[in-house]
Amino acid sequence: MSNPQLTPVSYVVLGLVAQGATTSYDMKQKASRSVGYFWNFPHSQLYAEPARLVELGLLDEMREAEGRRRRVYTLTRGGREALDEWLREPTTDQTQIRDTGLLKLFFGDGMSPAEIAALAREQEEAHQARLTVYETIEDAVANPSHAAVVRAGLLHERTFAEFWREIAATPP
Amino acid sequence: MSNPQLTPVSYVVLGLVAQGATTSYDMKQKASRSVGYFWNFPHSQLYAEPARLVELGLLDEMREAEGRRRRVYTLTRGGREALDEWLREPTTDQTQIRDTGLLKLFFGDGMSPAEIAALAREQEEAHQARLTVYETIEDAVANPSHAAVVRAGLLHERTFAEFWREIAATPP
DNA sequence: CCTATCATGTAATCCGTTACATGATTAT
């Protein structure tokens, strides 16, 4: 019986706070070098979403007394429970892949083989670049859960770089 | 210089109409067994979006004279050009993977190895099921562009099924 | 002929994005 008002971003915020993030900017920093790689969102959500979660009683908010008077968030008991419950409940939603390159390929009947090859090379390069990033950070990730997810990203990029390489070689 | 008012869904609609879809329900049917596999959206968008595209002069709309008086759409010259231009312009946006299972794994520090293994088995099963679907339809897809995209989906599911199998075997 | 499901849409809500704005730090 999970709370239907909570979106994936809600759990990203709860999870980041659980992992020690305290302010919105802190979440942004942590996310940009981890979960943000495969689940991206603008920083404004990291300011809006915590406010919602405070409303729902899942986060506590305190203001710093001086300096920037930033909002500092901590998990409430309810927030911890909501996160734990979500982690343990079955996952129904299917993976969504939002890939503009694939979309173009799908509708690319009208393109010439040369144009398709150009698209494919461009896509291969992009995936290869990300693959390199993942390979670079792979060993620096201490947290095993994070490392596993980096590995998933790495495998995905490798698969797709390879896919596009084949398309470039023999356009459909 | 593509039209900034057009979203990916806009191009899905333009593309589906270009491939012969005529009514919203027709798009829904076609999408559900092709592009919908990896880029999903509710059917209401296939009623709202064409209206927008008519506004922009990219689709023509006609009503059937009798029966259900459905709206029948056709590409305008401008619509065809917008689609062609989009197909040929460089693709800047990065692939987004929205995978709740990965998100849970990422925040799964607090889970026990057994719980992580349970998540992994559940995910492996889901990806395996999709893999089977893709393998089943693979040969039935006549359109080479569509077949290529099915192949991409197939490779993705295979990669992720394998990934989760490893996680289930040795939880981080 | 009646009922279930298919087919076609509309309305309202809200999340996510874009754009704007401004106060702190740091570098020169």
Add this chain to the structure above:
DNA sequence: ATAATCATGTAACGGATTACATGATAGG
């Protein structure tokens, strides 16, 4: 001291989702 950039937010808009609603068609 001043400029540049970092850090922290707010406001507004619009697309995406959910929910609702109802007219056709087919099956029994």
